[in-house]
Amino acid sequence: MQKIVFIALGYAETRFRLLGEDLSEYSSSKSIYKGRGFHQLTGIQDSSGLYNEAGPYEKYADFVGNKNIISQPDLLCTQIHYAIDSAGWFWTDKTNGKSVPNWSSASNTEYIKFRAEYFSKALGKQLNEVSHLVEEDEKYFWLQAKMLNGYPKGQKLETNPYGWTTRKKAFDILKNEVFEFDKRCKGNEELEFNEDGVLAKMKKIVDKHYTYKQETNKYRTEVSDEGLKYMDCSELVSRYLYELEVGVNKSKNEPIYMTTANMVNEKAFRKILGNENIDLVGKxxxxxxxxxxxxxxxxxxxxxxxxxxxxxxxxxxxKDLVTILEAVGSKGSADESQNTKANGGFSGKGQTRTAVFKRTSKALVNHKGWFGYYRPKNYTKKL
Structure with missing residues (x-):
């Protein structure tokens, strides 16, 4: 949904071709820091009513480390990278990006109280975060469009966002025809888009609930039905990396023999793989x-x-939930109470399984001896 909203509003602003605001009756179009880029980044009004103060332009220039953007603002419409990147920055940056005000329902000002109550779930959120609310109620897309182009004091819902017909049409086409959101997604959970991808293949394997066993013989790495019959956690991961062609024992064309002791840090993980196609991305x-x-x-x-x-x-x-594919021992995880059928998890122990945990659970980041998350790279297979 984040992609749908971001692209729809960008299309309404630019038609995918006009990355700089044309001269018109609007004062912004006559300004030094007029609307530019995929989401038409605009400066701050000065005493003349023109947008001649750099404002967001200066902050974005600092963010990317290019002060030339301040003296040459057209870089945001002549350089495609800056045109798109500035929109992404404006959409997501927690300090300088666009967010919904924390309107108060206790306010004595009628329009503020109305906005606080009507858009209650969006208060204080960045526009990118508000996208998650659009699935349950498209009024939040209306709010995003309004915030992007100005929500004047005193207004409730009486005036649609500028160019609303185009914005809504683009949104509907992207949602229903391009992304087929209602068909492919349910409850904001991604379905298996790549049914022939590596992750889909690994899920089919773990959902057969093979018996957990720490093998040390040839079957630990053998590519065969017999090799899948018993499995522990690191064998499962080694088979995943083999399928991605990131971790391959080239002399035997089979998975690499590894254990979690080989994953203590990025250097150790890369050493056992024999390449640098794995990054420690967060701990x-x-x-x-x-x-x-x-x-x-x-x-x-x-x-x-x-x-x-x-x-x-x-x-x-x-929901802040992580769905994992694992081979787990007879005791299960350190947070089995979270791995429920309602969350989409399988509670069986001593086998391979699909499990679901809170991102901050003791089964993951708050487990003793946490190393972190690694990310495979430079693979050519479908994930």
Whole structure:
């Protein structure tokens, strides 16, 4: 939905060709820092009523480290990278981007109270975050369009956003015909777009609930039905990396023999793979994983090693839930109470499975010995 909204509003602003505001009766079009870029970044009005103060232009220039943008604002409409990137920055930057005000329902001002109550779920959110609300109620798309082009004091719903017909038409086409959102998505959860992709293949494997076992023989890496019969967590991940062609024992054309002890840091992980096609992308609690990432934790207890790893099948940012593919032992995870059927998880233990946990659960980032999330790269297979 974030993509649909972002593209629809960008189309309404530019028609995919006009990246700079044409001269018109509007004062913004006569200004130094007139609307430019995919979302028409505009400066701040000065005492003359023109938008001749750099404002967002200066902040974006600082963000990308190019002060020339201040003296040459047309870079935002002549350089395609800046045209798109400035829109993305404006849409998502928590400090300088566009967000919905924290209107108060306790206000004595009627229009403020109305907005606070009518758009209650969007208060204080960036426009990009508001996109998640559009699925349940398209009034929030109306709000995004209004915030992007000005929501004057005193107004409630009596005046539609500028160019509303075009905006709504673009939104409907993208949602219903291009992305087929209602067909492909349910409850803001992504369905399997690539049914022949690697993640879909791995999910079919784990959903057969193969028995958990830490094998050390040839079957740990053998590409066969017998090789899949028993599996532990790191064997599952090694088979995933093999399918992506990121981790391949080239002499035998089979998965690489690895354990979680080989995932303690980026250097160790790359060493066992024999290449640099894996990055440690985040280990802090605030990090949000993406589809295809690998999580890992591990620690020593005396002479023994405890560790676990798995694959991120999807991340639901609205619910802050991570769906993982894993092979888990007989004790299950450190947070089994979260892995419920209602969340889409399978509670069976001692087997391969699809499980669902809160992003901040003890099964993931708050587990003892947390290493972080790794991300495969430079693969050519469909994820």
């Amino acid at each position: 802090e609690e605030s990090f949000k994983p993406q589809r295809g990432d690998i999580f890992a934790w591990g620690y020593s207890t005396g002479n023994s090693w405890n560790g676990h790893t798995g694959i991120v099948y999807k991340y639901d940012e609205t």
